[in-house]
Amino acid sequence: MARSGTPGEGTRPRVRHAGQLGWDDGLYEEGSESSTDSGTGERGAASGESGHRRGGSKRRGKKGKHRVLRWSASVLALLIIGGAGAGYLYIEHLNGNLKKADLTLGDKKMADHKANAAGQTPMNILLIGSDARDSAENQKLGGAKETFGAPPLADVQMLVHLSADRSNMSVISMPRDTMLKIPKCTNPETKHVYPAPTGLKMTNETLERGGPGCTVATWYELTGITIDHFMMIDFSGVISMADAIGGVPVCVKGNVYSHTSAGKGSGLKLEKGTTKIKGKQALQWLRTRYGFEDGTDLGRTHAQHMYMNSMVRELRKGTKLTDPGKLMDLAEAATDALTVDKGENGLGSVNKLYDLAEELKKVPTKRITMTTMPNVYGTGALKERVLPKPGDADQLFQMVRDDIPLDGKASKRKKKAPVAEKPTSTPAETPVTVRNGTRTETEYPAKGRATAVKDLLAEKGFTQGSIDAQNTESAARTTVSYPSVDMKGNAQALAKALGIPLSAVKKSTAVSGITLTVGADWREDGPYHAPSAEEKTPDSARALNGDDEKACMDIQPGFGF
Structure with a gap:
């Protein structure tokens, strides 16, 4: 199968922007494929609930x-x-x-x-x-x-x-x-x-x-x-x-025809219940937007x-x-x-x-x-x-x-808990670099966070703190990094002083000394509060279990027959 050439090489006959049509349903300007004989398979009973x-x-x-x-x-x-x-x-x-x-x-x-x-x-x-x-x-x-x-x-x-x-x-x-x-x-x-x-x-x-x-x-x-x-x-x-x-068996909660008056849609046409689809009909299912749920x-x-x-x-x-x-x-x-x-x-x-x-x-x-x-x-x-x-x-x-x-179930083997190492130097003898990594995809870095945390470290006895203003990488969670094994105990001592869990202390070749990266979970002044230990998939991730044979698609109003 041929592939498009590497971007930047040669001249492109056409230029397309990221927001334009791609895997969207149907054949777009050519209209939907309305035929229903493209791989229609066995019929079954209507089933189950959808999210x-x-x-x-x-x-x-x-x-x-x-x-x-x-x-x-x-x-x-x-x-x-x-x-x-x-x-x-x-x-x-x-x-x-x-x-x-x-x-x-x-x-x-x-x-x-x-x-x-x-x-x-x-x-x-x-x-x-x-x-x-x-x-x-x-x-x-x-x-x-x-x-x-x-x-x-x-x-x-x-x-x-x-x-x-x-x-x-x-x-x-x-x-x-x-x-x-x-x-x-x-x-x-x-x-x-x-x-x-x-x-x-x-x-x-x-x-x-x-x-x-x-x-x-x-x-x-x-x-x-x-x-x-x-x-x-x-x-x-x-x-x-x-x-x-x-x-492949799929289920819809009502008759569905993915087709709009403007000729868009995948052309998928299924009766209520479970159908085993294959061929072009399977491709239509995978591309259907118009007709499923809210469109x-x-x-x-x-x-x-x-x-x-x-x-x-x-x-x-x-x-x-x-x-x-x-x-x-x-x-x-x-x-x-x-x-x-x-x-x-x-x-x-x-x-x-x-x-x-x-x-x-x-x-x-x-x-x-x-x-x-x-x-x-x-x-x-x-x-x-x-x-x-x-x-x-x-x-x-x-x-x-x-x-x-x-899926909310425990793994067969529990993770090995971090082992606390003995520090090789006192807090006052431990140099620490502080970075502000509080930037997120929707928020600018919290102003002054590196300085505030450096001052907090000094209160805990870590007086050799410095700020790395050149590094602006974001971090979802606050971490402590160290480059070599001999610094592990000192890094763990720093984490303990601030209430940062030992699991957030990691060895990294990307740092030259003990480095505290203030993450997006510590944007506000005050002591560090470790994230909840609850190991639960957010509801907004809309999890679907692989064994759920009752899963069935809701149909968008106006796309039945």
């Missing part, structure tokens, strides 16, 4: 889940192919299908994972959905002819977190219209440098700034979550995968989560994947549609994907949790865009960083 509705102005944002589904299908399909004993030459052929790119294009080095008490580490995979219309098949499926050949956008972004003990898996989807800061990215092949843009930009613009590695760097900048791999896919391959699986991308995101969970359940059954021809078709579609991270530790071979699938397979569906990054609508010029929701988004990211299951 709450969310109001607000319509926007094109959360295209996220479509691709994720394909990624899961891709990995699991490769698992099945490998288990069937595919020949060496065929495996090499599939390896040749895979496209590869650098994991990260940012300047910031991602932190190493912290092992649990058993020495296990988690794994984080960023799933990226490109809206590239760079092939005949992508153009046919994607519509929007005016964007053919334009730089691709990362319209779908989902972070998959596989717990250290492999007992659970969490997924966080980020709406494509999320406004955030994009770091400087350098294309490793052309050496072209994309400076960090001024102000906030849409997250889907990251892909055109050098490739998927810039999307990875942006996620790390926002969340602090170490990302081990990425998998990127475009429009192609979805129909083949859905057909090979044999169909925004939030509803579409939820529908995609339902599809993904249902698809995983079908793949786990394995009853439909018995035809060798379909398995080969699925493997071809999966590998041909994927771009993965390269390098010795990357996913650039079928064997690596097989190993990944083996790890994913360890998680029972009842321990899979789909969520959407908590978000709020912007104001003024950003009224149709979203921002990470203060507090809730940080809490979700922190839970993933700390390897806390989003």
Whole structure:
């Protein structure tokens, strides 16, 4: 499958902006595909409840889940192919299908994972959905002819977190219209440098700034979550995968026809109840916005989560994947549609994907949790865009960083509690650098916080404090960093003096001495108050369990038949 060239190289016949049509439902200006014979499958009884509705102005944002589904299908399909004993030459052929790119294009080095008490580490995979219309098949499926050949956008972004003990898996989807800061990215092949843009930009613009590695760097900048791999896919391959699986059961609470008088909509037409969809109809489900819930991308995101969970359940059954021809078709579609991270530790071979699938397979569906990054609508010029929701988004990211299951159940092994070390010097002999990291996506840094905390440290006996005014990086939570083991006890003593938990004291090669970063959780004067120890996924993340077979989509008024 061909791909769009690297942004900045050559001349583009057309230029598209991040807010324009991408993975939005339907074929846009060509109108919806109203035929109902595109993969219509078995009918079933109406079932279940769906999550709450969310109001607000319509926007094109959360295209996220479509691709994720394909990624899961891709990995699991490769698992099945490998288990069937595919020949060496065929495996090499599939390896040749895979496209590869650098994991990260940012300047910031991602932190190493912290092992649990058993020495296990988690794994984080960023799933990226490109809206590239760079092939005949992508153009046919994607519509929007005016964007053919334009730089691709990362319209779908989902972070998959596989717990250290492999007992659970969490997924966080980020709406494509999320406004955030994009770091400087350098294309490793052309050496072209994309400076960090001024102000906030849409997250889907990251892909055109050098490739998927810039999307990875942006996620790390926002969340602090170490990302081990990425998998990127475009429009192609979805129909083949859905057909090979044999169909995926989905449910709607009423008859639905995604079609507007202006010719927009996915063309999805389903009767009330449960239908097993495949082929083009599966693609329509994944792209439907008009007709689901309140007509925004939030509803579409939820529908995609339902599809993904249902698809995983079908793949786990394995009853439909018995035809060798379909398995080969699925493997071809999966590998041909994927771009993965390269390098010795990357996913650039079928064997690596097989190993990944083996790890994913360890998680029972009842321990899979789909969520959407908590978000709020912007104001003024950003009224149709979203921002990470203060507090809730940080809490979700922190839970993933700390390897806390989003389904509310305890992991099989408890995390190893930090061990207090003996200080090697007195507070008065301990130099401390203080940074103001209180900036958030919606608020400027709290003025004077570094100075105030430096004075507070002096009251506690740490009189050798200094302020690092040059470092303006934001931090969701207050942390104490130290560069070498001999400073650990001193760093812990400082944290204890301020009431900062020992879990917030971390070794880091990015600092030259003990460094206290005042986070967004300490914007106000006064003593530090540690965040609640409650390990609960925010309601605003709209969690959906992988075993929920009763999940059923609400239908938007005016889109029935």
